[in-house]
Each structure stands twice: as structure tokens, then as C-alpha cells.
Amino acid sequence: MKLSSAGELKLLEHIRKFFPVRAKNIITGIGDDAAVIKASDKSLLATTDMMIEGIHFDLDYVTPYQVGCKLVAVNVSDIYAMGGKPSFMLLGMAVDKNADMNFIDMFFSGIKDAMDYYSLSLVGGDVSASKNSIALSATVMGYAGKSILRSGARIGDRIYVTGSLGDSACGLEFLKRLGRPVPLRLKDKHSGEPACLRKMKMNLPWNKVGLLLRRHLLPEARSPVVHLQSATSMIDISDGLLLDLSRLCDESRVGAKIYLEKVPISAGLREVAIHLGLSPINLALSGGEDYELLFSAPAAKKVKAIYIGDILKSKRVIVDAKGKEKPFSAEGYQHFHE
Amino acid sequence: MKLSSAGELKLLEHIRKFFPVRAKNIITGIGDDAAVIKASDKSLLATTDMMIEGIHFDLDYVTPYQVGCKLVAVNVSDIYAMGGKPSFMLLGMAVDKNADMNFIDMFFSGIKDAMDYYSLSLVGGDVSASKNSIALSATVMGYAGKSILRSGARIGDRIYVTGSLGDSACGLEFLKRLGRPVPLRLKDKHSGEPACLRKMKMNLPWNKVGLLLRRHLLPEARSPVVHLQSATSMIDISDGLLLDLSRLCDESRVGAKIYLEKVPISAGLREVAIHLGLSPINLALSGGEDYELLFSAPAAKKVKAIYIGDILKSKRVIVDAKGKEKPFSAEGYQHFHE
Numbered sequence: 001m002k003l004s005s006a007g008e009l010k011l012l013e014h015i016r017k018f019f020p021v022r023a024k025n026i027i028t029g030i031g032d033d034a035a036v037i038k039a040s041d042k043s044l045l046a047t048t049d050m051m052i053e054g055i056h057f058d059l060d061y062v063t064p065y066q067v068g069c070k071l072v073a074v075n076v077s078d079i080y081a082m083g084g085k086p087s088f089m090l091l092g093m094a095v096d097k098n099a100d101m102n103f104i105d106m107f108f109s110g111i112k113d114a115m116d117y118y119s120l121s122l123v124g125g126d127v128s129a130s131k132n133s134i135a136l137s138a139t140v141m142g143y144a145g146k147s148i149l150r151s152g153a154r155i156g157d158r159i160y161v162t163g164s165l166g167d168s169a170c171g172l173e174f175l176k177r178l179g180r181p182v183p184l185r186l187k188d189k190h191s192g193e194p195a196c197l198r199k200m201k202m203n204l205p206w207n208k209v210g211l212l213l214r215r216h217l218l219p220e221a222r223s224p225v226v227h228l229q230s231a232t233s234m235i236d237i238s239d240g241l242l243l244d245l246s247r248l249c250d251e252s253r254v255g256a257k258i259y260l261e262k263v264p265i266s267a268g269l270r271e272v273a274i275h276l277g278l279s280p281i282n283l284a285l286s287g288g289e290d291y292e293l294l295f296s297a298p299a300a301k302k303v304k305a306i307y308i309g310d311i312l313k314s315k316r317v318i319v320d321a322k323g324k325e326k327p328f329s330a331e332g333y334q335h336f337h338e
Numbered sequence: 339m340k341l342s343s344a345g346e347l348k349l350l351e352h353i354r355k356f357f358p359v360r361a362k363n364i365i366t367g368i369g370d371d372a373a374v375i376k377a378s379d380k381s382l383l384a385t386t387d388m389m390i391e392g393i394h395f396d397l398d399y400v401t402p403y404q405v406g407c408k409l410v411a412v413n414v415s416d417i418y419a420m421g422g423k424p425s426f427m428l429l430g431m432a433v434d435k436n437a438d439m440n441f442i443d444m445f446f447s448g449i450k451d452a453m454d455y456y457s458l459s460l461v462g463g464d465v466s467a468s469k470n471s472i473a474l475s476a477t478v479m480g481y482a483g484k485s486i487l488r489s490g491a492r493i494g495d496r497i498y499v500t501g502s503l504g505d506s507a508c509g510l511e512f513l514k515r516l517g518r519p520v521p522l523r524l525k526d527k528h529s530g531e532p533a534c535l536r537k538m539k540m541n542l543p544w545n546k547v548g549l550l551l552r553r554h555l556l557p558e559a560r561s562p563v564v565h566l567q568s569a570t571s572m573i574d575i576s577d578g579l580l581l582d583l584s585r586l587c588d589e590s591r592v593g594a595k596i597y598l599e600k601v602p603i604s605a606g607l608r609e610v611a612i613h614l615g616l617s618p619i620n621l622a623l624s625g626g627e628d629y630e631l632l633f634s635a636p637a638a639k640k641v642k643a644i645y646i647g648d649i650l651k652s653k654r655v656i657v658d659a660k661g662k663e664k665p666f667s668a669e670g671y672q673h674f675h676e
Binding site for chain 1: 377382391429432461487489
């Protein structure tokens, strides 16, 4: 069935069925002019992100399910990066009136799986027709006792990340060369190699490729809970380590030194990147969409994350194993010869 | 200058300049991963609306300034319709990279004028490229002591609207026939007739036409403040009286009787609609985008609004001056012969 025959009102009914559960603190969710949420004694956090077909996603490479998952994850990641707990979501969706209801169902299935994963409640939204490409927007709201800003880094603080970098960018590159979607879902974490890949007879182990693809197609936002007591500043890595670190330094008015050999690179990235003719370290420094947290904490604090550098007064440099320094900026850096 | 040469970071800087003032309760606004707002002891309200070029607006008829104004007003209207006070806004904007910076400036000028008008603060957003048409989204948050839901209407309550209906639909019809934008702005309420219209030598007084155009191009959301003590249910009229009344009746599980001769029709609508060969009453009953509030209140309460009908147990009818009843539904009604 096409969206045009279902009609907007029927579609809203359909969507409401996907999201029947209401959290206790929601007075009114979907179905009134605005959502009403009980007062909280914590600070309110709010963020919004759009995803446009042909710009942020391409249905030649990703499934509608994965688009739905990612839309939730990128917004959750922004709330996490403030040290907050995401709770409520508003969804905006503009789709061509000739869109198939199967597409809409798959998209909402991804939205729902991701919202369950992060314990979010859908409290409202707006569904409309689009002219050509699909336009999506999500607003996620949450709460924080004490929020962690980008501006709190202090000279002498250490710089940490919560996981390996570059995996998502490498996964995207693999996908582009593959030229078709890989139907991974959030819940089947240990899925076998999809038939479409088995046929290709790659000389790459599926467990490593699958992990990189998953990091790109179904990114997971990282909870900041264990770092709330130690972090002085925080940002999520959406546009690459160097760009997002530059943003953090700009807001904190400080510099930074990154130790090249400390930047975490997964075994999978090392193997697959080289197979594709790409530099693992360049992907780790400049590749986007890993959604790991990048934060600073005083050197004296015990931190369960990966120490990759130090906050300096003003200079911004990368240091290699031999102690050689190269400057970096938001635009990138002069590549090291590997 | 084109957006592509300005770049995303420069654009964000540019936008921040438009919105320098911060309300006291905003801990962090634009420029971090998410906005941080101080806790409030009132219920939180949140709503989101998208506007897509070619679907919700057509730059052949409206100016970018007017698009900006309207995006704010429709979201504010949703918060008002819950009995709330709008306070914060998040903005999403996807524009073609070849968009002219003049367009962006005019659009933000409209956003800013409307936000000032309603005392809103911009606390965050997302700017990105679009594939073809412009996609806009806004999320407005606010607070309410006691929110007014659609579901609170009781049998015997009276039905009220806050102003004349059909003006916006008639304004749109006039615009379509004119086939070009009319550069009205929010601040010049008593502007003279634009040159483009003077040349047409219409047999219509500009003061009446201008009012209808303004109702469509620069709709004003109606504050519910004076009705908070009396209203039992409330909705804003975005899709037409009969459709929005049907929604209110559905949620309240009641019926309604509307007195045809009580439905407020402005002198301008009466004159201009007939000139265009349209039925004023049909526009008033089914024309959208007036953004007047529609609400119910007990008959015993004094209400400063226009009484147009009564809440019944289940039947939904329109009554004409002779007492003749005709049923209506969300889809419309069997037109009266005038």
C-alpha cells in the first residue's frame, strides 16, 4: 500500500501502534497539540538533528531500518555528550506520497528498536508529504544533574576517548565499494555473514568487516555515566577526532597534544583499511560518525577510558612515536608518512 | 555570496549573530552538543513541525522572511493550544548548497522577528545541505501550570473561537491568483498597498485584501492566557474548523453543534471571497491556517471569545439560521446552499 492511499490520519494511527507504552512522567504524548511532561528538578537538555536523503543517507547503501536507528542514535549521542540521560523524542518525517508503507514500517521499526535500546519515549511529531527526497528530523530531550560543557577543559587535563576511532568511516568506504545495503539490525548482534557478501568471496574475515559495517550502519551512542564525576569537558565524535577536538579546544580556549600511538585503532580497521588501500591512522584522526565520547579529566582522577593526549595552553599538535610534533586544525593535519 | 562558499561553520557563526540575547534560565544555548535549560517547577511542553518547500510553502507566493515567521508561529500556536507559554526553540534547516546568503538572511530575519514577537529564545539547531527543496523544522518548548488537553470537553460546555475564520484560506486563494509574493513584514502592520498590487487596479480596498494576505502570510498565534481558568479543552485551528473540531470531539468522546450564523466571518472575507467567486462560510468552516484557538468552557463561565456552538453527547451537526441541521465530519460537510 502506498502512503497516498493510507492518508495522513491513518498513518498517524499506524505510528501510534508502534509506540503504545508511555513512561510515567508523560502526561500527554502523541495525539495532542504538544507533549506534556511532568516537571523535573534537573536541568533540561534538548537537541535536534535532521537527516536528508541523498545528503545524510543513501538508500543504495543503507536500509530504512538503519536510517531510523541512526536518527535516534545521533540525537541520543548529543544528550550523552552533555552528561545527560535522554528520555523523550519528537519525530519529524516528510516522505513522498508515493512512498511504500513497507518503507515506513521498516523505518519505524528501526526508530522503535533504537528508542527501546536507549529507553526513550516518543512524545510527538509531525508527518507530512515531501517533494522529492525524504527529510527526517528528531528532537531528543533529557535531563542532567550537572551538565558537562565543551568549555570546561583545563590546562593539564588528560584527553580521553571511549572507544576505537575510524571504524565507521572505514565501514562506509567498504559499503560504497559494495554498492548495496547490508541488512544488519540492532538486535542480531552476532549475525552471520549476509549472503550478498558471501558470494563476493572477499579475502576478509566477516567478523571484522561486520563490526566496521555495524559501526557505520548502526552506531551506538556511548553513555557518559561512569565519567560524570571526572569529566571537565565533553563532546561526541561525529565529524572526526581532530575536528571535534578543535571544537572542544575552541570553546575551552585551550590547546591539545595527541599521542599518535595512543589513538585507539581496532584490529578490524587495521586489516580492512589496508585491504581497501586506506590509512588506518588517517581514518582514526579524521573519519566521522564513530559517536565515541571525547572528554577531558584532571590527570589525578581515575578514568575508565582511553588516554590519548593532554590539554595544553594553546598549541594544537599530534606527536608520533619518535616525539616528532605536527600541528593540526579543524580542517585536518599534514599527514604523517606511514 | 553562496552558502557553499560560506561553509557550514561560517554559517553557524552568522546565525549566532542573529540570536545574541540569552534568557536567564538558559545555561547553554547554541554552540554545544545540546541546549541546557534550568529546571522549572511547571510541566514541560514540546512540539515540532516541519515545513517543506513545494509542500508547505512556495517561494513563488511567499518571501523567505514570511516562511521564517510562519515556522515560528505554527509551533508557538501548538504550545498556546495546550495552555502553555512558549519559551525555547530549536531550529533545523536543510538548504541547497547553492542557496544565496541573502535568502538565508531574509529567512533568519523572519525567524528573529517572530521569536522576538513571542519572546522565544533560540537554544540550538542543525544546519545542513539539502538535495533539492528546502526542508525546515522547528521544535518549540515551553511550560504550563495546568495544561489544557483536547480531551477535556464535557457535554453542555459551550464552544468558542478566538477570532474570525477563513481569512487565511481566502488570502492564499488571492495570492495564488496574484502569482507573486507580497512583501509584508511582521513589524509594519499598517503598510500601504504594495506597488505590485496598485498596478493591478483591483476593485478591492487594500485595507481588506491586505488583512487577509497578512492572515495567511504572517499568521499570529493566539495567547490562551485569558482562557486558562475557563477552558476545559483546546486546540488550534490549523486544518479548518470542522476538521479540528472533529479532532477535539474524538479525543473528548463527545459530539458538537455549530450555529452557522455565529461562525465569525470578517467583513474583508465577505467582500474579497465573493469577488473571487468563493463562499465565505465554506472558507470559514473548512479553510485552514487561521491559527485561532478553538476551545470549550462550561456555559456558566464568563468567556471573552466568540461563542459558536455547544458540546453534545454524540451527534455532530451544523445548524443554519432556520434551525435546519446538517451532519459534519472530519472530511467536511454537505455544503449549504447560500
